[in-house]
Amino acid sequence: MPLSDRHPGLWKMLMVAMCVALAGCLQAQELHGHVSIVLLGATGDLAKKYLWQGLFQLYLDEEGKGHTFSFHGAALTAPRQGQELMAKALESLSCPEDTAPSHCAALKDQFLRLSQYRQLKTAEDYQTLSKDIEAQVAREGLREAGRIFYFSVPPFAYADIARNINASCRPGPGAWLRVVLEKPFGHDHLSAQQLATELGSFFQEEEMYRVDHYLGKQAVAQILPFRDQNRKALDGLWNRHHVERVEIIMKETVDAEGRTSFYEEYGVIRDILQNHLTEILTLVAMELPHNVSSSAAVLQHKLQAFRALRGLHKGSAVVGQYQAYSAQVRGELQKPESFHSLTPTFAGVLVHVDNLRWEGVPFLLMSGKALDERVGYVRVLFKNKAFCVHREGHWAPEQSQCLPRQIIFHIGHGELGHPAILVSRNLFRPTLPAQGWTEVQERPGLRVFGRPLSDFYAYSPVREREAYSILLSHIFHCRKESFITTENLLASWVFWTPLLDSLAHEAPRLYPGGAETGHLLDLEFNGGHLSFSQQQPEQLVPGPGLTMKPSDFQVLGTRYRESPLISAWPEELISKLASDIEATAVQAVRRFGKFHLALSGGSSPIALFQQLATGHYGFPWAHTHLWLVDERCVPLSDPDSNFQGLQAHLLQHIRVPYYNIHPMPVHLRQRLCAEEDQGAQTYAGEIMALVANSSFDLVLLGMGTDGHTASLFPQSPTGLDGEQLVVLTQSPLRPYQRMSLSLPLINRAKKVAVLVMGRTKREITMLVSRVGREPKKWPISGVLPSSGQLVWYMDYEAFLG
Numbered sequence: 158m159p160l161s162d163r164h165p166g167l168w169k170m171l172m173v174a175m176c177v178a179l180a181g182c183l184q185a186q187e188l189h190g191h192v193s194i195v196l197l198g199a200t201g202d203l204a205k206k207y208l209w210q211g212l213f214q215l216y217l218d219e220e221g222k223g224h225t226f227s228f229h230g231a232a233l234t235a236p237r238q239g240q241e242l243m244a245k246a247l248e249s250l251s252c253p254e255d256t257a258p259s260h261c262a263a264l265k266d267q268f269l270r271l272s273q274y275r276q277l278k279t280a281e282d283y284q285t286l287s288k289d290i291e292a293q294v295a296r297e298g299l300r301e302a303g304r305i306f307y308f309s310v311p312p313f314a315y316a317d318i319a320r321n322i323n324a325s326c327r328p329g330p331g332a333w334l335r336v337v338l339e340k341p342f343g344h345d346h347l348s349a350q351q352l353a354t355e356l357g358s359f360f361q362e363e364e365m366y367r368v369d370h371y372l373g374k375q376a377v378a379q380i381l382p383f384r385d386q387n388r389k390a391l392d393g394l395w396n397r398h399h400v401e402r403v404e405i406i407m408k409e410t411v412d413a414e415g416r417t418s419f420y421e422e423y424g425v426i427r428d429i430l431q432n433h434l435t436e437i438l439t440l441v442a443m444e445l446p447h448n449v450s451s452s453a454a455v456l457q458h459k460l461q462a463f464r465a466l467r468g469l470h471k472g473s474a475v476v477g478q479y480q481a482y483s484a485q486v487r488g489e490l491q492k493p494e495s496f497h498s499l500t501p502t503f504a505g506v507l508v509h510v511d512n513l514r515w516e517g518v519p520f521l522l523m524s525g526k527a528l529d530e531r532v533g534y535v536r537v538l539f540k541n542k543a544f545c546v547h548r549e550g551h552w553a554p555e556q557s558q559c560l561p562r563q564i565i566f567h568i569g570h571g572e573l574g575h576p577a578i579l580v581s582r583n584l585f586r587p588t589l590p591a592q593g594w595t596e597v598q599e600r601p602g603l604r605v606f607g608r609p610l611s612d613f614y615a616y617s618p619v620r621e622r623e624a625y626s627i628l629l630s631h632i633f634h635c636r637k638e639s640f641i642t643t644e645n646l647l648a649s650w651v652f653w654t655p656l657l658d659s660l661a662h663e664a665p666r667l668y669p670g671g672a673e674t675g676h677l678l679d680l681e682f683n684g685g686h687l688s689f690s691q692q693q694p695e696q697l698v699p700g701p702g703l704t705m706k707p708s709d710f711q712v713l714g715t716r717y718r719e720s721p722l723i724s725a726w727p728e729e730l731i732s733k734l735a736s737d738i739e740a741t742a743v744q745a746v747r748r749f750g751k752f753h754l755a756l757s758g759g760s761s762p763i764a765l766f767q768q769l770a771t772g773h774y775g776f777p778w779a780h781t782h783l784w785l786v787d788e789r790c791v792p793l794s795d796p797d798s799n800f801q802g803l804q805a806h807l808l809q810h811i812r813v814p815y816y817n818i819h820p821m822p823v824h825l826r827q828r829l830c831a832e833e834d835q836g837a838q839t840y841a842g843e844i845m846a847l848v849a850n851s852s853f854d855l856v857l858l859g860m861g862t863d864g865h866t867a868s869l870f871p872q873s874p875t876g877l878d879g880e881q882l883v884v885l886t887q888s889p890l891r892p893y894q895r896m897s898l899s900l901p902l903i904n905r906a907k908k909v910a911v912l913v914m915g916r917t918k919r920e921i922t923m924l925v926s927r928v929g930r931e932p933k934k935w936p937i938s939g940v941l942p943s944s945g946q947l948v949w950y951m952d953y954e955a956f957l958g
Contacts, residue, residue: 189223190302190332192633193290197277197318198309199230200242203339205249207370208309211625213250215633216268225299228272229286240274247272253620283321291329303333305632312341316355323359335632337366340432341423342641345657346650353643366632367641371433373624373631376566376576378639380440380535383566383578383589385449390585394539396514403441403520404536405434407568412479412527412670413502417489424500426476426660429524431653436641437535438520439463442510455638456645463648467509468796468805469656471663472686472767477503477678478665479527501665502526505680506656507687511809519682527670528678532571536606537564539584554582554612561608572603575621579605579613589616684771684810717926718938720947724956727764727914734912734950735768738855739776741908745854746777753848755856755898755906757786757867758799761914762857763806770810778813782847786856786903787868788821790830790894797892819843821883821896830885830894837896841882844902851882852945856898856906860913862921864935867903868895876900877932877939900932900939907945911937918955 194212198204212228219226230243247269252261276282294301306322308315315338327334338356343349356365371377384391393399407429413420420428443462446454483498503525510520543558552560562584567577577597580587597615605613631639641649666689668674679690715722723733738754745752756762769776785799793800800820808818825834844851858866868886869876876884876899883902886895903909913922925935932939941947 191225191227191294191297191299192302192305193227193229194305194307195229195231195277195286196307196309197231198307199274200232200234200239200246201309203309204230205246207623207625208307208629209246210250211623211629213265213268214623214626215629216271217252217264218630219633220264220267224302225297226271227290227293228268230272230274231277231286232274233278234276236274236276239276243272243274277318277321280321280325284325287326301328301332303335304328305335305337307337309339312343312352315352319356319359333635334360334364335366335635336360336364337368337632339368341427342367342432342646343650344422344427346647346654349646349650353647357643362643363637365643366637367646368628369432369436369641370624370628371568372436372639373626373628374533374568374576375618375622375624375627376535376568376578377437377440378627379578379589379594380437380566381445381449381455383587384445386588386590387585388445390587394584397516397518399539400515400518401538401540402518403438404534404538405437405441405520405522406536407434407524407533408528408530409524409526410528410531410671412485413482414485415489417482417486420502421486421490421498421500425502425504425524425526426474426506426653426657430504430506430522431649432641434522434524435649435652438508438522439645441535441537442515442520444514452637456642460642460645460648462510463645463652465510465512465515466652467511467685469506469508469652470685470763470767470806471656471659472688472764473508474504474506474656474660475680475687475689476501476660476663476665477525477668479503479670480667481527481670499662499664501660503528503665503668503678505678505687507682507685509685521680521682521687523680525678527668527674529672529674530571533568534571535566535568539563539581556583558583560612561606563606565605565613567605572605575617577615577617579610579615581613586614587616593619595619684767685806686767686771717949717951720941720949722949722951722956724951724953727952730914730950730952731764731768732772734765734910735773737910737948738769738857739773741855742777742781743775746780749849750780752777752781753784753853753855754781755784755786755853756803757857757859758788758802759859761859761912763802765857765912766803766807770807776811778811781813782817782819783808783813784819784844784848784853785821786858787895787897788823789868789888789892790823790896791892792824792829793820819847823896830896832885837881837883837885840896844882851902851905853906855908855910856903858903858909858911858937858940860911860918860921860925860937862917863889864921864925864937866911866937866940868897869900869932869936871934871936873933873936877936900936903940904942905945906942909940909942909945909947911940911947911949913949913951913955915952916954916958918951919958922951922955 196204196208196212216226230239232239234242250265250268252264275286277286290301290304308318310318319336322336343352384395439459439462443458446458448454478498478500479502482500482502483496486492486498487494487496505521505523508520508522509515510518539562541558541562545552545557545559554560560581560583562581564581564584565579567573567579569576578587578589578594594616597610597617600610603610628639666677668677676691680687681690715724723730725733742752742754783803785803788799789797791797795801822836822839823830825831825836828834830836860866863871865871868888870886870888873886875881876886876897878901879899881899884897884899886897887893888895925938928935928938930938930941
């Protein structure tokens with residue numbers, strides 16, 4: 158029996174509810190309400206080039222779909238002059254190519270009638286704007302849906318504008334507010350945090366849309382949908398087992414002329430890599446959500462990708478500067494003739510993602526000005542383990558595994574000249590949305606990465622759209638995944654700030670610019686280290702012709718504190734030390750079957766760890782035991798942990814049996830260095846059990862500017878004498894608590910190497926050269942192996958100043 162016959166009352170109620178719901182949906186579709194869009198900075202360059210056209214396209218897309226609009230161009234300029242400037246900017250509006258001229262003219266006329274200029278300078282101006290919007294809505298019998306404020310103004314103006322909007326220009330109950338922010342979002346992590354906190358005091362997170370216009374470029378916006386639509390084909394390929402490397406590249410032919418003021422403050426890494434290229438990296442590297450249409454899921458997975466990025470170090474990057482740049486800065490910013498800028502206009506950075514999917518896969522990010530071509534692309538190059546007996550002329554693109562296998566998201570320009578997605582025919586035929594993308598016709602003679610276009614399944618957008626028009630549509634439709642949240646922004650700055658700090662005083666490689674640059678900027682990477690392939694030609698080095706170069710000096714052997722001293726420029730010194738450690742290791746393993754190496758933490762050994770990881774393939778790691786000289790009382794995963802530094806720069810690049818790695822037990826029973834947990838005694842017991850006579854084959858030490866070594870500090874009450882092998886100590890700097898090998902244990906070693914680097918060590922180096930054995934004042938002076946050898950390794954800046 159039908160439900161209507163059995164329960165006529167219930168059936169009638171269900172039908173009424175369904176009709177009411179349907180009527181509500183239809184009403185919402187018919188009239189969603191009035192939207193006011195306020196463009197701050199309406200007469201600026203960005204507004205003239207992109208934003209007004211983007212707003213016009215938004216109007217074309219949404220007109221007649223239920224919303225009504227008003228567009229308010231705002232600036233500090235007085236009304237009459239501002240109106241004239243805005244009218245000039247609106248003259249260049251254009252319709253899509255398939256729009257009839259008469260219809261386009263009518264649409265432009267409608268848009269112009271809906272657009273007006275107003276000066277927004279004082280709090281009263283914002284109050285007046287809000288009242289005018291409310292009056293218009295009431296006058297025309299509309300319901301206000303929401304307001305969009307687009308900040309096309311410098312970041313220093315954000316706070317005042319935000320305060321005024323929050324105080325007097327928010328829409329009433331039931332209507333939404335969206336504020337759109339343009340980069341730069343800070344200069345480093347601290348400034349980004351301060352700006353985010355300031356904006357967060359006026360706006361909710363869901364109200365803010367931080368724009369990275371690269372996320373609106375069609376090839377970039379298609380990365381996640383492409384991965385989603387081709388899950389079945391990509392599931393087995395999108396990982397470390399099959400991907401050789403990923404290149405994310407943006408090259409420009411233009412230089413920084415006219416923008417040197419901005420570039421001097423930000424440089425190419427902050428301008429391009431920290432935002433555009435890093436955002437693209439996360440789209441490639443992130444785990445794919447089950448539902449890529451969910452903004453929350455996409456943003457959460459992007460954040461996880463940020464957090465999986467391995468920390469950068471100085472060796473992760475190379476920087477360059479086109480030769481004319483300093484002269485342009487001197488001219489535009491009135492600098493003296495002696496001024497030479499250190500601002501990079503070119504940068505290559507090697508990034509690794511520390512998770513199971515991408516372990517060991519290099520991601521190369523590169524951008525520069527005054528290069529040989531203008532092009533942007535993401536290239537995923539797959540490993541090729543095939544060998545084909547027939548010569549290449551017989552290789553069929555669809556079948557031959559010997560041809561390169563790659564997926565390219567071509568962002569624009571270059572030989573292709575338009576956005577495209579290309580998939581090697583020997584991979585799979587991809588699926589793309591039929592209504593938005595179409596196959597590219599064969600173009601004889603065109604080659605992409607050395608291969609003819611016929612080697613690829615190639616697709617381009619049916620209709621090319623500007624990035625800003627796509628992003629404005631996403632803002633209107635509340636699609637947050639195309640924008641940068643506060644959490645993701647700060648995660649990006651946490652990643653980039655240490656590298657930027659380390660490069661702040663680095664002289665970039667000079668290059669002529671354009672085609673003349675040749676191979677001067679070519680890169681190569683080895684493990685976690687990126688370098689230029691070619692040596693810098695002498696004629697490109699600025700400064701007096703008689704200046705001595707590092708190559709003019711050789712490794713210098715002499716004596717220091719009656720022990721052997723080896724001195725050289727940093728690169729040669731680290732190379733020499735690494736070779737000496739390897740020779741000691743080989744000899745120990747040959748004689749005893751094992752090598753016990755104790756390593757200190759801090760910044761000085763990082764270059765050594767990298768050298769050992771990437772340049773010493775004959776090192777007997779399988780027979781090496783790695784110990785720590787000292788450790789900070791923090792969890793081992795903490796960035797301040799010496800073990801974490803060892804892990805990041807050495808352990809993850811070499812094959813050492815896990816049972817041969819001996820971190821100090823500073824974190825026991827969920828406590829840090831509690832004496833009652835007896836961590837120091839535990840480590841001492843482990844040393845006595847495994848190291849014959851508790852005598853390490855080699856101990857690597859450093860020297861602090863106060864004369865401390867390991868974590869043995871001046872006036873330290875423990876560790877300088879006595880029977881204890883491992884002690885807890887107090888540092889004058891955070892983190893205060895430390896664990897350290899004692900001086901008596903260090904002096905039992907067969908060999909001790911002390912590495913001293915940098916100009917800041919010159920003063921203590923001179924002082925220690927003159928004092929006797931006074932470990933309570935200068936603990937380093939107490940280092941002298943009782944039956945072993947002490948060797949000092951100093952770079953020229955530490956030794957000669």
